Amino acid sequence: MDVLSILIDWSPYIVAGIAATLGLVLIALGIGILLGLPMALGQVYGSRPVRWAIGIYVWFFRGLPILVLLFLFWFGIFPGIGLGDLPAFVVGAVVLGLRGAAYQSQIFRGAIQSIGEGQMIAARSLGMSRFIAIYSVILPQAMRIALPGWSNEYPNMLTDSAVCYAIGVAELLTVTSRIVSQTYLTMPIFLASAGIFILLNYGGIKVLHGVERRIAIPGFGSGAV
Template sequence: MTLKLTFWSLGLGLILALPFSFGQVYGGRIAKGIIVVYERLFRSIPLLVILFLIFYGFPKINVRFSPFTACILGLGLRSAAYQSQIFRGAIQSVSETQMRAARSLGMSRLQGFRHVVLPQALRIALPGWTNEFTIVLKDSSLAYALGVTELLRQGGYIISTKYEPMLIYLSVAVIYLVITLGINRGLGTVEKKLAIPGFAVKEQIR
């Protein structure tokens, strides 16, 4: 359940973050303003409050979510705000001449972004995105507050059967550690394989 929460939330955040980052770099004043408000709003409110607002607030307008869905929405919407900044920085790291070259070949701005800028930006953004994965994984423990049986809540159930709390919580901590280190190692390998040759050297010269 913890892994489901993490991957679904990251996926939702990624789907929202890519158009947000495009709008922040290439959008007009209104689009940029809306995205900035969204980003600052979700980065400023504690995640637990966001989860409560979604789970307990939406029923007031006759929209109800299951605890699992509410957690994915809360984690995903908050992650989108952070991921949009990761991708915005990565997009701005790609030279503007790349987009000008794409436009000179007859591509629209969106086509140039999709086929030329985005593939390079994704590689650059991978280290920051790996860090966001770690954050979302750990924050998924807050689903405990809505009754989702993720790793921490399952540990609580085991403790209620008279097991030693310290032993169980240490076990939970070790599981989080193993998952985090394992996936970070895997993403680190992908990062090395997708690294743009000479990019780091070029940045150091600057």
């Protein structure tokens, strides 16, 4: 069948596209955690100006469409601050990450706030500093509570990463439309690409559910408490 042989001919490009898509997703999720967690802590424990500033950040990045954010940073902000030479891949990953941080911070914030205040008081009365109490009492519990909600960020990020097509990142959707324009096998190629996205999506979710089970503490969790 010629569709299959075309897919095999193009397989190096497809593999590169999958790698770029997964790269975007993993880097963006990483940036999201690195920024989102401190933002959540700032929103719970920070002073009023800190909470206010983080609130504005979250409102802005959650309120704008990903396409507009990509255009804003790719055409406007990065060239404006002298970073116009950055490759599209980097800009895409950073924008997805900055936006992901806004979403993730709210997942972490909810989890931190779900830990009873008594735990902080108890930890402090045992002589822990505020920092140690957050690090070794609050966060180990909060992160486990946050994980199911956080797992939803993966499929969202994966489907949003396709919008990086708009600024020319050579990810899976860009590769797909390139193959379509070269081979004119429109539907089979699009459907194959959808199939790959679906596999990546549910495969990743499976992995995350595995992680959830692995780090679960017996007797601690929504079902038991």
